[in-house]
Amino acid sequence: MELHxxxxxxxxxxxxxxxxxxxxIESGRLAAGTQLPPSRLLAEQLSVSRKTVSDTYxxxxxxxxxxxxxxxxxxxxxxxxxxxxxxxxxxLASSAVIEYWRNMPDFLRHPALEGSLRYDFIGGATSKxxxxxxxxxxxxxxxxxxxxxxKGFYSVPEGLPALRNAIxxxxxxxxxxxxxxxxxxxxxxxxxxxxxxSRVLNQPGSRVAIEDPGYPPARLLxxxxxxxxxxxxxxxxxxxxxxxxxxxxxIYVTPSHQFPLGMPMSQARRVALLERAYELGAIIxxxxxxxxxxxxxxxxxxxxxxxxxxxxxYVGTFSKTLLPELRLGYAILPPAILxxxxxxxxxxxxxxxxxxxxxxxKFIAEGCLLRHIRRCHAIYAGRRERLLARVxxxxxxxxxxxxxxxxxxxxxxxKVPVDLPLxxxxxxxxxxxxxxxxxxxxxxxxxLGLLMGFGAIETLDIDTxxxxxxxxxxxxx
Amino acid sequence: MELHxxxxxxxxxxxxxxxxxxxxIESGRLAAGTQLPPSRLLAEQLSVSRKTVSDTYxxxxxxxxxxxxxxxxxxxxxxxxxxxxxxxxxxLASSAVIEYWRNMPDFLRHPALEGSLRYDFIGGATSKxxxxxxxxxxxxxxxxxxxxxxKGFYSVPEGLPALRNAIxxxxxxxxxxxxxxxxxxxxxxxxxxxxxxSRVLNQPGSRVAIEDPGYPPARLLxxxxxxxxxxxxxxxxxxxxxxxxxxxxxIYVTPSHQFPLGMPMSQARRVALLERAYELGAIIxxxxxxxxxxxxxxxxxxxxxxxxxxxxxYVGTFSKTLLPELRLGYAILPPAILxxxxxxxxxxxxxxxxxxxxxxxKFIAEGCLLRHIRRCHAIYAGRRERLLARVxxxxxxxxxxxxxxxxxxxxxxxKVPVDLPLxxxxxxxxxxxxxxxxxxxxxxxxxLGLLMGFGAIETLDIDTxxxxxxxxxxxxx
Numbered sequence: 001m002e003l004h005x006x007x008x009x010x011x012x013x014x015x016x017x018x019x020x021x022x023x024x025i026e027s028g029r030l031a032a033g034t035q036l037p038p039s040r041l042l043a044e045q046l047s048v049s050r051k052t053v054s055d056t057y058x059x060x061x062x063x064x065x066x067x068x069x070x071x072x073x074x075x076x077x078x079x080x081x082x083x084x085x086x087x088x089x090x091x092l093a094s095s096a097v098i099e100y101w102r103n104m105p106d107f108l109r110h111p112a113l114e115g116s117l118r119y120d121f122i123g124g125a126t127s128k129x130x131x132x133x134x135x136x137x138x139x140x141x142x143x144x145x146x147x148x149x150x151k152g153f154y155s156v157p158e159g160l161p162a163l164r165n166a167i168x169x170x171x172x173x174x175x176x177x178x179x180x181x182x183x184x185x186x187x188x189x190x191x192x193x194x195x196x197x198s199r200v201l202n203q204p205g206s207r208v209a210i211e212d213p214g215y216p217p218a219r220l221l222x223x224x225x226x227x228x229x230x231x232x233x234x235x236x237x238x239x240x241x242x243x244x245x246x247x248x249x250x251i252y253v254t255p256s257h258q259f260p261l262g263m264p265m266s267q268a269r270r271v272a273l274l275e276r277a278y279e280l281g282a283i284i285x286x287x288x289x290x291x292x293x294x295x296x297x298x299x300x301x302x303x304x305x306x307x308x309x310x311x312x313x314y315v316g317t318f319s320k321t322l323l324p325e326l327r328l329g330y331a332i333l334p335p336a337i338l339x340x341x342x343x344x345x346x347x348x349x350x351x352x353x354x355x356x357x358x359x360x361x362k363f364i365a366e367g368c369l370l371r372h373i374r375r376c377h378a379i380y381a382g383r384r385e386r387l388l389a390r391v392x393x394x395x396x397x398x399x400x401x402x403x404x405x406x407x408x409x410x411x412x413x414x415k416v417p418v419d420l421p422l423x424x425x426x427x428x429x430x431x432x433x434x435x436x437x438x439x440x441x442x443x444x445x446x447x448l449g450l451l452m453g454f455g456a457i458e459t460l461d462i463d464t465x466x467x468x469x470x471x472x473x474x475x476x477x
Numbered sequence: 478m479e480l481h482x483x484x485x486x487x488x489x490x491x492x493x494x495x496x497x498x499x500x501x502i503e504s505g506r507l508a509a510g511t512q513l514p515p516s517r518l519l520a521e522q523l524s525v526s527r528k529t530v531s532d533t534y535x536x537x538x539x540x541x542x543x544x545x546x547x548x549x550x551x552x553x554x555x556x557x558x559x560x561x562x563x564x565x566x567x568x569l570a571s572s573a574v575i576e577y578w579r580n581m582p583d584f585l586r587h588p589a590l591e592g593s594l595r596y597d598f599i600g601g602a603t604s605k606x607x608x609x610x611x612x613x614x615x616x617x618x619x620x621x622x623x624x625x626x627x628k629g630f631y632s633v634p635e636g637l638p639a640l641r642n643a644i645x646x647x648x649x650x651x652x653x654x655x656x657x658x659x660x661x662x663x664x665x666x667x668x669x670x671x672x673x674x675s676r677v678l679n680q681p682g683s684r685v686a687i688e689d690p691g692y693p694p695a696r697l698l699x700x701x702x703x704x705x706x707x708x709x710x711x712x713x714x715x716x717x718x719x720x721x722x723x724x725x726x727x728i729y730v731t732p733s734h735q736f737p738l739g740m741p742m743s744q745a746r747r748v749a750l751l752e753r754a755y756e757l758g759a760i761i762x763x764x765x766x767x768x769x770x771x772x773x774x775x776x777x778x779x780x781x782x783x784x785x786x787x788x789x790x791y792v793g794t795f796s797k798t799l800l801p802e803l804r805l806g807y808a809i810l811p812p813a814i815l816x817x818x819x820x821x822x823x824x825x826x827x828x829x830x831x832x833x834x835x836x837x838x839k840f841i842a843e844g845c846l847l848r849h850i851r852r853c854h855a856i857y858a859g860r861r862e863r864l865l866a867r868v869x870x871x872x873x874x875x876x877x878x879x880x881x882x883x884x885x886x887x888x889x890x891x892k893v894p895v896d897l898p899l900x901x902x903x904x905x906x907x908x909x910x911x912x913x914x915x916x917x918x919x920x921x922x923x924x925l926g927l928l929m930g931f932g933a934i935e936t937l938d939i940d941t942x943x944x945x946x947x948x949x950x951x952x953x954x
Contacts, residue, residue, distance in 0.1 A: 101677040101817035104824060116628065126629035133625045140832075144617060147802065148610045151593065152603035152933065154801045188665065188826035195825050200578040204681055204703075221824050226681075324631045325624065327830040340578035347581065347698050348672050348825075349665035353804040355617075355833050456629060 005046060013048045017056045025065050025076055032078040036066065039074075039421070051438060054421065059105065104220060116456070119465035120433035123260075123409045123453035126323055127376050135368040136359065143358030150354075157346035159186025159330070160357045166364035167316075167330050174292050174370075175256075176301030177314055179332045185341055186330055186352050190289060190317040193331040194218055194252075196348065197313050200340040201250045201283055202227045209244045209251045213440040215259045215287070218252050231442035234258055238265030241272040244280070251277055251284045255303045256291035260440045260451050261411050262404030264300050273303070277311050283337060284312045290320040290407040293377050295384060300406075310334035318360065320408070320455075321373050326356050380408045383454040386462045395466065398473045399450075409453040411437060416477055420448050426472045432465050482523060490525045494533045502542050502553055509555040513543065516551075517898065528915060531898065536582065581697060593933070596942035597910035600737075600886045600930035603800055604853050612845040613836065620835030627831075634823035636663025636807070637834045643841035644793075644807050651769050651847075652733075653778030654791055656809045662818055663807055663829050667766060667794040670808040671695055671729075673825065674790050677817040678727045678760055679704040686721045686728045690917040692736045692764070695729050708919035711735055715742030718749040721757070728754055728761045732780045733768035737917045737928050738888050739881030741777050750780070754788050760814060761789045767797040767884040770854050772861060777883075787811035795837065797885070797932075798850050803833050857885045860931040863939045872943065875950045876927075886930040888914060893954055897925050900953055907945045 005020045007013060024030040036042070039053040046053075057074055060066045068074045116122070158164065164184040171177040187193040194217075202208060204226030210219055212231035222229050227250075232243045239253055253273070255265035265273070277284045286303045294300075304314040317329035333341055345351070363369055391401045391412060399412045414420075420436055427434045437449035457465065482497050484490060501507040513519070516530040523530075534551055537543045545551050593599070635641065641661040648654040664670040679685060681703030687696055689708035699706050704727075709720045716730055730750070732742035742750070754761045763780045771777075781791040794806035810818055822828070840846055868878045868889060876889045891897075897913055904911045914926035934942065 095813075097680050097683075098677050098814055098817045101820045104817075104820040116630075122630075124631070128629050131625055131627070131629070133621075136624075137621055140617060140621060144610075144614055147613075147800065148608055150608070150800070150802060152605050152608070152800065153593075153599075154601070154796075188830065191824070192826040199701075200575050203574050206574075217824065224676075224821075224824060319631075323624065323627070323629065325627060325828070325831040327826060327828065337575055340575045340581075343578045343581040344701075347668070347694065347701060349669035349804060351802070351804065353665065353830050353833050354802040355836075356830050359832075 005042075007046050007048065013046075014052045014056050017046070017048070017052065018059060021056065021060060022065060025060075030076050032076050034076040036074045036076070040419070049444065050421070051444065059103065101224075104224075105216070117428065117433040118431035119461050119468070120456050121450070121452045121454065121465070122433055122435060122456050123451050124319075124324065125453060125456035126320065127379055127408075127455050128458075130372075130376055130379065131323060132368060132372050132375075135363065135366075135372070139359040139362040139366070139368065140355075142362045143355050146358045147354060155351045155354050155357075157185075157351045158342045159184065159352060160354060160361060162361035162365070163357045166361045168332075170364050170369065171302075171314075171316060171332065174373075175288060175316070176305040177332055178305050178307075179314075183332050183334075183338060184330055185333060185338070185345060186328070186357060187345065188327040188349070188352055189319055189324075189329040190287060190315050191217060191221070191329075192327075192345075192348075193315040193329055194221055194285065194287070196341045196344045197283070197285055197315075197331060197333075197337065198222050198225050198227065198250065199344050199348075200337055206250070207245065207248045209248045209282075210442075211239055211253060211258065212442040213260055213437070213445065214252070214442065215254070216440060218287070219442070222250070222252070234261065236263060238263065238269045239273065241269055241276050244276055246280070248280050248282050251282055252287065253284060253303070254287050254289065256288050256300055257404060257406040259287070259289065260409070260437060262402050262407065262409070264405065265303070270303055270306055274307060274309075274311070278309055282311070283334070286312050286314045288314060288316050290409075292321055292373050293380055293408055294406045295381055296405040304332065307334075310336055313337065318369075321369065321376075322360075322363075326360070328352070328356055328360055379459065380454060383457065383459050383462055384408075384410070386459065387452060387454060387466075390463070390466045394470055395473070398477060408455045409451055411449050412452055413437075413447050413449040418448060418473075418477055423472060423476055426476065427469060430468045430472075432468050434469070482519075484523050484525065490523075491529045491533050494523070494525070494529065495536060498533065498537060499542060502537075507553050509553055511553040513551040513553070517896070526921065527898070528921065536580065578701075581701075582693070594905065594910040595908035596938050596945070597933050598927070598929045598931065598942070599910055599912060599933050600928050601796075601801070602930060602933040603797065604856055604885075604932050605935075607849075607853055607856065608800060609845060609849050612840065612843075612849070616836040616839040616843070616845065617832075619839045620832050623835045624831060632828045632831050632834075634662075634828045635819045636661065636829060637831060637838060639838035639842070640834045643838045645809075647841050647846065648779075648791075648793060648809065651850075652765060652793070653782040654809055655782050655784075656791075660809050660811075660815060661807055662810060662815070662822060663805070663834060664822065665804040665806065665826070665829055666796055666801075667764060667792050667806040668694060668698070669804075669822075669825075670792045670806055671698055671762065671764070673818045673821045674760070674762055674792075674808060674810075674814065675699050675702050675704065675727065676821050676825075677814055683727070684722065684725045686725045686759075687919075688716055688730060688735065689919040690737055690914070690922065691729070691919065692731070693917065695764070696919070699727070699729070710920075711738065713740060715740065715746045716750060718746055718753050721753055723757070725757050725759050728759055729764065730761060730780070731764050731766065733765050733777055734881060734883040736764070736766065737886070737914060739879050739884065739886070741882065742780070747780055747783055751783060751786075751788070755786055759788070760811070763789055763791045765791060765793050767886075769798055769850050770857055770885055771883045772858055773882040781809065784811070787813055790814065795846075798846065798853075799837075799840075803837070805829070805833055805837055856936065857931060860934070860936050860939055861885075861887070863936065864929060864931060864943075867940070867943045871947055872950070875954060879926075885932045886928055888926050889929055890914075890924050890926040895925060895950075895954055900949060903949045903953065904946060907949075909942050909945050911946070 043050045043053045164181045167184050168179050168181045202225045206227045208222045208227040208229050209232050211234050233240050304312040314332040402411045404410050424434045435451045438445045520527045520530045641658045644661050645656050645658045679702045683704045685699045685704040685706050686709050688711050710717050781789040791809040879888045901911045912928045915922050
């Protein structure tokens with residue numbers, strides 16, 4: 001195969017590469033079944049970063065132009081004839097917007113959906129096999145009785161009173177959040193809370209500050225509202241507050257357990273952040289996604305609990321404490337935006353399904369949630385200990401952990417240069433799922449790392465998995 | 478009380494009235510507890526329409542400046558001191574967007590939430606007491622087993638394969654919709670389907686055509702995406718296709734059962750609409766909200782079934798066929814926008830809760846949905862007959878029905894001038910809930926009417942309710 005790609009200058013390298021590969025495939029110059037060069041090789045040839053090439057491959061794979069075969073390489077797909085034919089019938093006037101959405105990176109499709117590995121350090125997965133069936137079944141039976149007695153109308157956009165009350169009491173207790181029932185808006189997970197808050201704050205051109213590294217779905221979401229998203233670096237104390245640019249309207253942070261790095265935001269930075277936001281007239285979104293699990297020292301309360309001016313919107317979720325697929329989360333909103341967000345929720349999907357709402361209200365009110373969190377906490381603490389112990393001993397020549405005291409993932413940074421894609425590929429071959437840190441960076445990262453989730457892997461499997469990782473490290477470095 | 482309002486010219490009458498009333502209340506010139514003049518009276522004094530005044534009152538009521546007391550009048554509220562204090566702390570940079578959302582008319586808050594009447598002709602409510610408890614409980618038990626066996630990850634944005642399959646088969650059968658499982662996207666009710674489709678088609682300034690009269694939540698939603706929403710009149714054949722302006726990107730219609738008027742779109746208009754949309758490069762949204770209930774003649778298939786070019790996005794819901802508060806709906810999408818809508822769904826809330834999804838998949842697959850529709854169909858048919866019989870006989874001096882053959886509401890038009898707000902108020906006093914047609918108009922309506930829902934009222938109550946209506950009509954006209 002001959003692949004002719006010409007890169008001009010240093011601007012939009014990924015865009016140039018994407019366009020040329022795509023047109024080569026569409027025109028048939030790159031025939032179906034052709035194997036593309038490994039991303040490492042092509043990056044060297046073109047003098048671009050490995051990330052530029054692998055991102056472009058990922059994009060084209062997502063768009064069905066390419067298929068990646070693990071351990072083999074990346075291949076050009078046959079174009080599905082039927083879809084091409086049907087699309088060619090229509091010349092849509094608004095195709096630029098459609099293209100924007102169609103090309104949205106698929107960050108949110110959970111990798112494990114494609115088949116999970118025996119030893120999987122995937123992030124964002126709750127502890128398998130720990131789901132409290134009996135409690136949940138009883139609470140769902142309660143929900144069914146409530147629904148059976150309903151009048152057949154729509155419910156209220158802000159959420160069922162019973163659930164708003166349960167949430168307010170739960171997070172006041174567990175996270176020191178300062179709120180009344182009326183400040184709570186029930187959402188379909190934290191992602192919808194971010195969507196609604198951003199909708200009522202931003203318009204095309206609004207400036208939004210996010211953490212770098214940070215949470216890509218938040219960045220993509222805010223961009224989709226037309227916001228100018230500015231990536232502000234984090235250091236060991238959290239967001240570097242003085243780098244938040246003037247004109248910022250909304251600041252998205254993860255102060256309790258920085259995503260993805262894991263350290264908490266220092267007290268000094270919290271105070272500075274609140275001051276800076278107030279000065280800007282900006283709203284802070286505090287995404288407190290998993291900090292009900294805390295392991296060491298004095299619990300860090302929420303940033304919201306320090307806010308005396310009503311500028312923090314606190315976002316939480318039951319995806320980490322119970323189950324992601326229930327799609328239940330919440331926002332605790334300051335008066336300035338509460339009513340606006342409720343209206344946005346109503347116009348978007350009227351309200352969250354009452355079936356999981358009633359069940360969750362009962363589940364919290366009866367103490368099942370706290371019991372479940374305590375049970376999972378003990379499990380996660382054991383897994384975390386195991387990981388830290390190994391990183392401190394036999395894995396220490398290659399890896400070090402970023403200190404963290406919450407959640408159920410940690411970041412391991414490489415102390416030495418490594419061919420990370422190769423490492424990940426070799427690990428997959430022995431059923432160990434590893435996930436690189438660099439997709440969470442907005443700019444090129446200074447160091448390579450791994451995001452190690454310990455929600456899905458069994459405690460007794462951790463040592464086996466890390467033995468295999470060690471063997472591979474010995475082999476490739 | 479002296480109320481000084483000055484209206485200049487004929488532009489933005491509602492805006493002028495709103496500003497003056499609001500500033501009078503905020504400055505304390507209109508003190509807490511003051512009764513405002515009846516809207517009829519103020520409208521006469523200012524030479525503006527009754528609708529202008531009552532919309533302004535409604536807006537101020539919604540914003541908590543006013544309270545309406547049924548049978549008494551409209552009063553100025555005391556301002557809640559705490560909220561004013563807290564808000565004054567923050568000068569938000571982005572307050573214009575927040576204000577936009579905060580002032581969003583509250584069309585979607587179901588009136589019956591505030592307490593329903595004994596004889597309520599409310600629209601959009603399913604038949605009370607008909608909910609199939611036993612079937613639904615069994616299907617939910619199935620859902621719980623599926624969730625219990627889950628891996629603790631997120632699910633897929635497009636919806637569970639089992640539910641996509643069940644929906645595709647159901648609507649192919651019941652509505653002649655031409656689709657495969659892969660064309661189905663599961664949403665939180667039809668409202669979210671509209672949100673997602675509009676997001677991927679529109680950007681600020683995009684032109685969207687809707688029906689007038691039409692469905693206000695759709696209009697407000699499309700406007701909130703920055704679209705320029707153009708109201709196109711409907712006549713007895715449905716949307717007047719030649720009035721769709723050039724540059725339109727999206728056309729929102731209800732061809733099977735025009736909302737709110739009720740007539741189906743004629744075959745000629747359907748063909749013309751498809752041609753016009755194709756010529757414009759526009760996507761048509763077909764909102765087929767309740768046409769699984771059909772009473773007369775040959776069933777009219779969906780508009781989507783005539784579409785050979787992939788330009789119709791079909792939207793359906795289980796709110797009318799099962800229960801609104803479950804929040805389950807779906808879109809059947811043409812290839813041009815399918816992938817984009819899935820990405821938008823994913824970024825918005827990742828996916829719809831799997832608990833109701835699994836239950837609904839089972840409920841459809843086992844035939845429970847069709848059985849339930851058949852049962853409700855028989856009930857609605859009886860209620861519809863009763864309504865039509867009375868309109869054709871003793872109510873005929875005042876009212877006539879717009880012919881319709883589907884759904885569970887109909888429109889009655891007045892043949893004579895009537896003080897409609899007074900009529901509605903008198904009816905409420907005798908526990909009869911009536912709902913005016915004019916809020917569904919974009920322009921001023923040429924005739925007054927009532928939207929008569931028969932989902933919530935019991936069949937045996939209809940004659941009593943209409944007796945009372947007749948007595949009031951005799952009294953006020």
